[in-house]
Amino acid sequence: MLLLLPKPVIGVIVIFYHIFLGIYKMAIVIASLFNEKARLWLKGRKNLLVTLARTIPPDTPVIWMHCASLGEFEQGRPILEQLKQKFPHYKLLLTFFSPSGYEIRKNYPGVDWVFYLPLDTPSNARQFVNIVNPVLAIFVKYEYWYHYLACLHKRKIPTILVSAIFRKNAVFFQWYGALHRRMIGFFNQVFVQNQESVEQLKTILPAFKITRAGDTRFDRVTVIAQNFTPVPAIERFIAGRKTLVAGSTWPEDETNLKTLINQIDNILLIIAPHEITDNHLKFIKSLFNSCLLYSEWLQLNEAGLDETLSQVLIIDNIGMLSRLYHYGTISYIGGGFNKSGIHNTLEAAVYGHPVIFGPNYQKFAEAVMLIKRKGGLSYSTNNELIEKIANLFSNEQLLKNYGENAERFVTENTGATGIILEWISNNIAEALSNGEKALPD
Numbered sequence: 001m002l003l004l005l006p007k008p009v010i011g012v013i014v015i016f017y018h019i020f021l022g023i024y025k026m027a028i029v030i031a032s033l034f035n036e037k038a039r040l041w042l043k044g045r046k047n048l049l050v051t052l053a054r055t056i057p058p059d060t061p062v063i064w065m066h067c068a069s070l071g072e073f074e075q076g077r078p079i080l081e082q083l084k085q086k087f088p089h090y091k092l093l094l095t096f097f098s099p100s101g102y103e104i105r106k107n108y109p110g111v112d113w114v115f116y117l118p119l120d121t122p123s124n125a126r127q128f129v130n131i132v133n134p135v136l137a138i139f140v141k142y143e144y145w146y147h148y149l150a151c152l153h154k155r156k157i158p159t160i161l162v163s164a165i166f167r168k169n170a171v172f173f174q175w176y177g178a179l180h181r182r183m184i185g186f187f188n189q190v191f192v193q194n195q196e197s198v199e200q201l202k203t204i205l206p207a208f209k210i211t212r213a214g215d216t217r218f219d220r221v222t223v224i225a226q227n228f229t230p231v232p233a234i235e236r237f238i239a240g241r242k243t244l245v246a247g248s249t250w251p252e253d254e255t256n257l258k259t260l261i262n263q264i265d266n267i268l269l270i271i272a273p274h275e276i277t278d279n280h281l282k283f284i285k286s287l288f289n290s291c292l293l294y295s296e297w298l299q300l301n302e303a304g305l306d307e308t309l310s311q312v313l314i315i316d317n318i319g320m321l322s323r324l325y326h327y328g329t330i331s332y333i334g335g336g337f338n339k340s341g342i343h344n345t346l347e348a349a350v351y352g353h354p355v356i357f358g359p360n361y362q363k364f365a366e367a368v369m370l371i372k373r374k375g376g377l378s379y380s381t382n383n384e385l386i387e388k389i390a391n392l393f394s395n396e397q398l399l400k401n402y403g404e405n406a407e408r409f410v411t412e413n414t415g416a417t418g419i420i421l422e423w424i425s426n427n428i429a430e431a432l433s434n435g436e437k438a439l440p441d
Contacts, residue, residue, distance in 0.1 A: 013179045017146060018121075025119060040099035044116040049124065052131045055113060056093070064093045064134040066117055066148075069101035071344070072140040073108075075163040078219040078417040079138065080110055086421065093132060097143065104318065120145040129155060136428065138162060139187075146179060149186040158428050161190045162420055163216050165365070166197040172204060189427075191420050194365060211423060214416035215366070221350040222414050224322045231320065233298055234270070234327055237313055242393055243268040245328030247321045248343035250274055251283060253334040253358065258287040259382045261311060264390055272315040272324055274334055274343065281316055288312045294320075322347045329399070330392055333357040333367075336378070345370060352407035354392055354399065356385070366409075375406030 031038035056062065063083055067073040073096070080092060092111035096102035106114045118124040125147035137152050137159040152159045161184075171177040172184060181204050184190065190205065191213040192198055201210050246257055249271055261269055269288075273280055285291055291312035292300075315324065325331050331348035335341055336358015345367050348355045355376040361367040370376030379385045392399045 010178060010182055014146065017179060021119060021121065037099045040103060041116075044099065044102060045118055048116060048118050049127050049131065052115060052128065056091075056131060059133075061090045062093050062132050062134045063087065063090050063136045063138070064095070064132055065111075065138040065140065066095045066097075066143055067101055067140045068143050069096065069098035070104055072142065072163075073101055073105055074220050074344070075216045076138065076140040077110070078216050078223065079162060079420055081223075082417055082421050083424075084110060086425075090135070093134070117145075117148075120147050122147050125151045129157070136160075136424070141165070144180060144183045146183055149183050153186040158188050159186065160420075160423075161187045162213070163193060163416065164190055164197065165193045166200045167363075168196075168200060170200070173200060189423060191416070191423075193416075211419065213419040214413055216416045216420070217344070217346050217366075218410055218413045219415070219417040221322070221344075221346045221410065224347065225326075225350045228323060228326055231323055231327075233294070233301055234313075234324065236301065237270075237297060238268060238327055241268050242266070242329045243270060243327055244330050244332055244389065245270045245272070245324050245348070246332035247272045247325060247334060247348065248274040249332070249334035250338055251280075252337035253332070254284050254287055256337075256358075256382055256385055257332070260385055260389060261288065263386045264393070265311070267311075267329075267389075267393060269312045270315065270324060270327070271312065272321045276316055276318060281314065284314050325353070326351050328353050330389065331355045336360050342367060345376060346410060349375060349406035350410045352403045354402035355406060356388060366413075370406060370409060373405050373409045375402055375409050377402075 028038050028041055032042050065076050065080060067076050073094070080094070083090070084092060091113070094105070094108065094111045094114045095117040096105070096114070097117050102114065102116055108114055118128055125145070128148070129151045134157055137157055139159070139161050141163045149159065166172065172180045184201075184205060187209065189209055189211060190201060191211050192201065193213075193215045195212060198210055198212050244260075244267055246253065246269065249257070250273075254271065254273070257269060257271065261267075271284060273284060281293065285293075288311070290310050291314055292310045293314050293316045295316050297313060315321075325348040328348070328351070331351075331353050333342050333345050333348060333355055334357075335343045338360065341360045341363055342357045345355050345357065345364070349370060355370060357367065357376070357378055359378055359380045361378055367376060367378075371378060377388050379388055392402065
């Protein structure tokens with residue numbers, strides 16, 4: 001195992017951690033002068049601990065899940081739904097760090113309360129844990145906050161990390177990663193997505209604390225597909241024609257799609273942009289000669305004027321994307337030309353359609369595997385995009401094979417939620433059922 005530094009050295013590192021958090025908050029305050037997300041970040045945390053204390057009655061049995069943002073929530077959601085079924089007498093608390101998660105899911109009906117997480121200071125962590133007093137704490141994928149984890153550990157509150165993924169170059173495995181190694185040691189169990197993560201974690205954690213469960217997103221997209229409800233307005237727009245559904249797109253994606261549409265005129269294009277702002281929608285409309293906003297299409301439908309020659313439909317609302325992918329002959333995943341990389345490929349692949357995306361996908365294991373399994377394709381240039389899309393649309397057997405491969409890949413990788421719930425049942429479910437706290441042996 002990598003060297004674990006003595007506590008005095010950790011103490012010095014924690015001081016630098018405090019300095020970093022102080023600088024981070026100062027940067028948020030400055031950014032709030034001109035950035036809406038920064039303003040929401042600050043506003044959501046104003047008097048937060050007081051609000052929590054007034055909201056959560058003392059001695060209420062609470063299971064707490066924390067997510068960084070919306071993507072992590074989608075990974076944690078299947079677990080929340082199963083916990084609600086298995087332990088209906090427990091209250092569920094969901095917290096977010098980012099406004100992009102909280103603002104969209106603050107009214108999520110699957111839990112009892114949704115809040116921001118106060119900034120990670122010793123005082124905030126201590127007060128938060130005292131107020132919430134959870135019987136189980138669940139962190140999703142990437143969230144590591146030293147004082148919260150230390151406080152939970154000190155109080156012997158069972159704490160697990162789910163859908164985690166670790167690469168060789170992660171901070172945990174570097175000489176300067178002592179604080180992160182200490183944080184990961186506070187978890188009672190770490191559920192990882194793949195074998196590479198298992199092997200990396202074994203260098204810093206005992207093997208009994210590591211479980212390869214897979215990615216809960218596979219379970220989530222499967223549930224979405226199983227509960228699919230039609231969108232009549234989309235069906236009327238498509239009218240049985242071949243369609244490319246492009247989800248979570250950025251300007252680079254949209255510019256490339258313009259070139260595609262100019263070259264292939266016998267397909268429809270539905271674009272659901274990642275950011276729905278007036279400026280972005282105007283930009284997309286400026287790219288295409290014949291396009292409609294979804295809101296405009298609905299008005300035409302209501303007026304009985306739903307005959308249109310528009311080749312492009314732009315979705316100007318949030319929440320439809322997972323259902324839109326159902327209607328695509330091929331699905332396009334945006335973000336492949338951004339530094340952060342592509343968005344969720346699984347919510348498209350689950351419907352049994354080929355998926356295609358830009359070149360920045362390597363750090364997403366599911367995208368790598370979709371290409372390997374011939375359920376997905378990547379492109380770097382407009383010529384490649386045109387060639388690959390045209391090839392799929394003109395070859396029915398190839399289109400079918402790619403779609404079946406994509407769906408099979410999702411089906412074969414479901415089950416992570418069940419593994420996590422089984423561990424909870426085997427280790428602490430009896431204590432939860434009795435309203436007690438207990439650590440696994």
